[in-house]
Amino acid sequence: MKHHTLAGILLACALCAGSILPAAAAQEKKDDPYKDVLGTWDVRTDDGAYTFVFKFFMDKGELAGLFTGQSGEVKMQNLKVDGTKVTFLVNVGAGGQGMDINFTVFVAGDALTGQLALQFGEANVSGKKKK
Numbered sequence: 001m002k003h004h005t006l007a008g009i010l011l012a013c014a015l016c017a018g019s020i021l022p023a024a025a026a027q028e029k030k031d032d033p034y035k036d037v038l039g040t041w042d043v044r045t046d047d048g049a050y051t052f053v054f055k056f057f058m059d060k061g062e063l064a065g066l067f068t069g070q071s072g073e074v075k076m077q078n079l080k081v082d083g084t085k086v087t088f089l090v091n092v093g094a095g096g097q098g099m100d101i102n103f104t105v106f107v108a109g110d111a112l113t114g115q116l117a118l119q120f121g122e123a124n125v126s127g128k129k130k131k
Contacts, residue, residue, distance in 0.1 A: 036107050043127030
């Protein structure tokens with residue numbers, strides 16, 4: 001009889017673990033779209049004329065970002081991740097009345113490549129994730 005009781009306890013534990021693990025896996029899966037993006041990135045235009053820092057982080061369960069360039073630090077707007085593609089907008093200049101820069105970058109491991117677009121044209125960018 002004790003054998004059956006022990007087996008019943010083990011079965012109950014296995015069932016409980018089975019109901020907990022999918023919830024944890026679901027939480028992990030929810031964060032998966034951002035895991036490769038999260039962190040701090042050193043980025044530059046391909047001609048080396050401009051350097052930036054992208055910081056991607058979670059804020060109250062949502063992906064957020066900060067852009068640092070020659071004009072200082074500003075929040076990223078319209079930040080979206082679609083697979084390896086990351087898009088966002090920054091407004092650089094005095095009091096948000098400056099120039100809009102649209103970024104489209106693709107993340108591959110600790111590297112990113114892409115393009116920035118502004119009213120004067122476009123430029124290729126590349127970067128590395130800080131360790």
